[in-house]
Amino acid sequence: MVIKELKNFTRKFWSGLFKKRGQVKLGFYGPPNAGKTSLANKICQDWVGEDLGTVSKIPHETRNVQFKEKVEIEKNGKKLEFKLIDTPGIATKIDYEEFIEFGMNKKNSQIRAKEATQGIIESIKWLDDMDAVVIVLDSSENPYSQVNITIIGNLAARKIPVLIVANKIDLKKSDIKKVESAFPEYKVVGISVKDGDGIDNFYDEMFKLVKKVK
Amino acid sequence: MVKKIEKQNSKDLTIHFMPYSEIAKEDSLNRIKKIVGLVLENRIIILQGRLTPEEETKLIETTMTLIGNIKGFQGVEISTLSGESDRGLFDRVRHNIARILVGEQDAITLIGPASFVKEIKKDPKKIELMLKRK
Numbered sequence: 214m215v216i217k218e219l220k221n222f223t224r225k226f227w228s229g230l231f232k233k234r235g236q237v238k239l240g241f242y243g244p245p246n247a248g249k250t251s252l253a254n255k256i257c258q259d260w261v262g263e264d265l266g267t268v269s270k271i272p273h274e275t276r277n278v279q280f281k282e283k284v285e286i287e288k289n290g291k292k293l294e295f296k297l298i299d300t301p302g303i304a305t306k307i308d309y310e311e312f313i314e315f316g317m318n319k320k321n322s323q324i325r326a327k328e329a330t331q332g333i334i335e336s337i338k339w340l341d342d343m344d345a346v347v348i349v350l351d352s353s354e355n356p357y358s359q360v361n362i363t364i365i366g367n368l369a370a371r372k373i374p375v376l377i378v379a380n381k382i383d384l385k386k387s388d389i390k391k392v393e394s395a396f397p398e399y400k401v402v403g404i405s406v407k408d409g410d411g412i413d414n415f416y417d418e419m420f421k422l423v424k425k426v427k
Numbered sequence: 428m429v430k431k432i433e434k435q436n437s438k439d440l441t442i443h444f445m446p447y448s449e450i451a452k453e454d455s456l457n458r459i460k461k462i463v464g465l466v467l468e469n470r471i472i473i474l475q476g477r478l479t480p481e482e483e484t485k486l487i488e489t490t491m492t493l494i495g496n497i498k499g500f501q502g503v504e505i506s507t508l509s510g511e512s513d514r515g516l517f518d519r520v521r522h523n524i525a526r527i528l529v530g531e532q533d534a535i536t537l538i539g540p541a542s543f544v545k546e547i548k549k550d551p552k553k554i555e556l557m558l559k560r561k
Binding site for chain 2: 303304305306307308323326327330331333334337340355357358359362363366367369370395
């Protein structure tokens with residue numbers, strides 16, 4: 214027990230020492246189908262000129278952690294460089310039959326379900342390595358889901374700066390106020406990746422988020 | 428014949444009230460083990476108190492490794508109800524002192540097998556448990 218604690222302390226000490234000198238690791242977390250990869254793609258298209266990953270209406274399209282090294286954003290004469298890390302959506306349950314409803318056959322649905330469970334485990338393991346996190350939520354869904362609370366609770370316990378993005382503000386059911394009242398301690402930015410609304414404001418908030426790391 | 432009846436009973440859903448004292452002295456690993464064990468017996472747990480965020484992620488990780496390895500297991504539904512957001516500064520300080528002394532008892536957590544529990548809706552001062560029709 215004491216040895217384990219010592220090992221943890223040593224690991225945290227060294228990673229803390231070198232973290233600030235290297236590239237900021239910016240993670241994109243959230244429940245499935247909130248638009249994490251769509252937003253990551255938008256950033257990569259705007260500043261790198263290429264997509265990061267594929268998107269789909271079928272949940273758990275992203276089943277592996279995906280990276281884009283050295284993304285550089287330039288705004289109002291300021292530069293922001295970071296490593297973008299897009300993670301699979303975190304859920305507490307996976308039912309392969311859900312994928313069948315989207316037209317997939319049973320075998321492929323079962324494979325997708327298995328990969329999705331592994332993706333969730335991978336996402337959780339990566340929490341420790343993030344310098345700052347953008348939580349992407351679907352603003353038309355109930356924000357009080359335990360997955361959101363668990364992710365944000367874990368980041369708060371690790372003292373990792375968080376920015377909450379309320380995506381899909383183009384939808385009729387979208388309710389940013391509800392997201393804000395669910396997480397009053399955090400900055401919430403409303404965007405629509407689909408229409409591009411709020412993206413400029415989001416980039417401004419990213420500068421503020423990364424500033425909290427340094 | 429007896430075996431057949433027992434098997435049928437094992438598929439029934441049971442509600443299990445877990446007082447905080449039942450997990451208070453357990454470490455995180457044993458808390459998760461106890462909860463997962465009960466969920467696999469198709470029990471909906473009403474836990475007095477709450478798990479820490481780290482325990483919640485450990486619970487998710489553990490259940491994810493079981494999906495596909497245990498027939499019919501689809502994970503868990505979980506939701507915690509606490510009055511934390513309504514507290515003023517003085518109440519929060521008082522609550523933190525109480526938490527250090529007697530543990531996190533000022534909350535209720537519902538945990539159930541996703542194969543039975545369709546959804547736990549939280550909004551944010553009430554919890555609704557929606558069961559699947561079999």
